[in-house]
Amino acid sequence: MAQNDINDDETVGFENEEEKIIQYLNRGTNELDVVPIVGMGGQGKTTIAKRVYDNDVRAWCSISQTYNQSELLQEIFSRVTGSKNKGYQDDDVLVDALADKLRKSLMGKRYLIVLDDMWDGMAWDDLRFSFPDVGNRSRIIVTTRLEEVAKQVKYHTDPYSLPFLPxxxxxxxxxxxxxxxxxxxxxxxxxxxxxxxxxxxxxxxxxxxxxxxxxxxxxxxxxxxxxxxxxxxxxxxxxxxxxxxxxxxxNLPDYLKPCLLYMGMFSEDARIPVSKLLSLWIAECFVQNIESAEDYLMDLISSNVVMVSKREYDGKVKYCQVHDVVLHFCLEKSREEKFMLSVKGDFQPSDWKENRVSFSFSNPNSHPSV
Incomplete structure (x- = not known):
């Protein structure tokens, strides 16, 4: 889960939709309300949410399909307070403590929380009681591809179905x-x-x-x-x-293709440290030196398949990420070309025919059966 920084690039279109979402946020009930935004992958839900992301207390959290409740609460709490909560060993204790601390930190404040790309209504059930309602027009934006999720999170405002760009x-x-x-x-x-x-x-x-x-x-x-x-x-x-x-x-040059597929090694919504990524490319012999690796990354960014997440003060890219549609493509293409295998559950060595394997688990204490 990563906070999505506002992209450098100017966004074009959706001015009318932006105004409608702002109206939903500023008008209507004084009670806590949820504004669900529905649309298919790549339709612009996240872009719209970024444009209206401004309030007294605000937090942005992307929710992967295999989210972990304690990590989700930790992410929102960290964004709201600017601090991190550590020291709990028992996951149940951690969840209860974080939920209570998050609720207390928001009490009495007007806040805007963005929960981006929610796939399962259970994620909302895990979070909803952490958001206090003190009648000060606080709002939560939920973006999702699924109409049923939008209906499940609804409070007062009907789900807003994002239209296609004219x-x-x-x-x-x-x-x-x-x-x-x-x-x-x-x-x-x-x-x-x-x-x-x-x-x-x-x-x-x-x-x-x-x-x-x-x-x-x-x-x-x-x-x-x-x-x-x-x-x-x-x-x-x-x-x-x-x-x-x-x-x-x-249409990518052949030398860039393995660099792009390698993005599938990272989890959904991950902000990838560029220094780490370039070192891995060099270790994999995709590129010989750091200068060439930087050029490769800029070529992928210029091709719009990799996004800038955060820059250094001198303008250099510090973190990058990929859209989940791009990530899904990288995983499918990697498996097809036996470049990499992504594992999200029990793993049998006989299944492994690829050169690389990436493990991903919603439970941080789980591990592959090898």
């Missing part, structure tokens, strides 16, 4: 991600509109496509080649993000 905003986002402040040349505007239409209003798809186009952004023939590729890659919206990731992956 074509004009899709084209504006595509052009911005390709050209930044330069502006799109007139001779490329028509083809950019045609490509934006193929992205079906999904911001993640638009951003991934922009990362491909950027490599030869001034060549009209390249834009038309990408448009033609989209016709063969993209099907229904539900699989649109993953198939676009395949297109992005296919």
């Amino acid at each position: 074509l004009d905003e899709s084209c504006k986002l595509l052009q911005y991600k390709v050209f930044q402040q330069e502006g799109c040349p007139p001779e490329l505007r028509d083809v950019s509109l045609e490509i934006a239409e193929k992205c079906k209003g999904l911001p993640l798809v638009i951003i991934l496509v922009a990362g491909i186009i950027k490599r030869n952004k001034m060549e009209a023939s390249w834009w038309h080649k990408i448009k033609k590729s989209l016709l063969s890659y993209l099907g229904e919206s539900d699989g649109c993000s993953l198939t676009t990731m395949q297109l992005s992956y296919d």
Whole structure:
């Protein structure tokens, strides 16, 4: 679980949706309320939540599909108070103590808590009594892909289903991600509109496509080649993000592909220390030295498959992360190419045919059966 820093890049689109969410936060009941935002992966739920992330006391927490209750409470408590709670050995004692401390730390304060990417209503059941209601219009934003989860967390406000980006905003986002402040040349505007239409209003798809186009952004023939590729890659919206990731992956230079797949070694929502990541790349012989490794990382960031999470004061990238759609692609592709095996439960050595294995458990005391 990691707090999501606001990205460096300017965001485009969703101005009307942002205003609606702000109205939900500022108007209505004085009681504690939950604002559920529903949409498919890559549709922009997290982006909207980031824009309205401002209040007296605030905390942002991403919830992985295999979350741990004590870690979840610890993360929120740390964000709210700026401190860490340690010293409990028994997990049940830790959960009870953290829940009580979190509730006390929020008592009497107006707060905004963002619970990003909730997959299971049980996570809400584990947290709900830690959020006090003292009639001061405190709010909790929950983003989820699942309508049933949105209904389960609802208090007073009905779930808000995030619409797809309209074509004009899709084209504006595509052009911005390709050209930044330069502006799109007139001779490329028509083809950019045609490509934006193929992205079906999904911001993640638009951003991934922009990362491909950027490599030869001034060549009209390249834009038309990408448009033609989209016709063969993209099907229904539900699989649109993953198939676009395949297109992005296919267009990466061969030397970057193992570096991207290696991101699957890290857990969902993890903020990855760049110094650690680059050292691992060098140890794996993906790259020979730190300078080249830094260049590789910047190439992946420029391709929009890796995101900047936090920068140093001098502008260098300190932490990076990947969208969960990108992570899912890396895990699937790694297994397909026998690059890496990701294990989330009991493990039999006979199952291991890959060169690397990554273990992930919701219970920190669990371990693989080998």
